[in-house]
Amino acid sequence: MTAPRTFTVVGNWKMNTLKEDIDKLSSILNTATIFPNTEVVVGCPSCYLEYARQQLPPTIGVAAQNCFKEAKGNFSGEISPAMIQDCGCEWVILGHPERRMLFQECDELIGQKVAHAQKAGLKIVACVCETKADRDEGLTQQVLAAQMESLAASISDWSRVVVAFEALWASNTGVLATPAQVQETMAMIREWLRQNVSNDVADSTRLIYAGSVSSGNCEELARLRDVDGFLVGSAALKPDIVNILKASRVSCSRLWAGQKRLQATSQLITNIRETRFTQLSLDTRRL
DSSP: OOOOOOEEEEEEOTTOOOHHHHHHHHHHHHHSOOOTTEEEEEEEOGGGHHHHHHHSOTTEEEEESOOOSSSSSSOTTOOOHHHHHHTTOOEEEESOHHHHHTSOOOHHHHHHHHHHHHHHTOEEEEEEEEOHHHHHTTOHHHHHHHHHHHHHTTOSOGGGEEEEEEEGGGSSSSOOOOHHHHHHHHHHHHHHHHHHTOHHHHHHSEEEEESSOOTTTHHHHHTSTTOOEEEESGGGGSTHHHHHHHHHHHHHHHHHHHHHHHHHHHHHHHHHHHHHHHHHHHHHHHO
């Protein structure tokens, strides 16, 4: 039986923090209860990577929100994996929907970035996404398959990769994806891994969901079979993030309780069958 996947919460601060904000958010995270099977990573603007690393406990990872595909060179405004590591950080978020949409990063470029970051030794949050047009036109599977194919060709060690899916039509739009929609898409990604990489990778790779995750919907989403955590946007800038961190424990507790009930029922049925079989055997002997 496959071991449970670590529940992973990535809080992406995007371009919303100054040092005073990092101080406040770090204070919240420093006092938050983080359960053993939950991994927490914070996505931070590159100019504050080292500062955030100093303010947060070592149990919380710090991720750059982007990096380039080369180790060094004349690439003004870019940051390399080595620079990220020099700031004491070991994570990077690549292929974020805002990089894809606003900065027109194509699958090929994102794949090159992923390959270089992994070769340099960084852990990666690799993002895929769908737009409203993709969903309306029934292209979700096709679009995600193309993005996953580009990522998979660039990844040599899946144990150091978390795949994040974002439904752009459910991000800050007032329209929330239903749990059924989220589960369907996450299962689609896991099945792609199973068919195109391996069963082991499909079973062990963490798939996290992005799309207006909040304290109001995190528990229900955390109970979904193929959701292994969240990529959190605006809620990561609020005390709400603490409830999201706890969602995995609540979810696991309920699932555990349900599993125990099923096991008890199964054992009861087995006992009844055995008792009945014993009685029938005795009755047969008497005859």
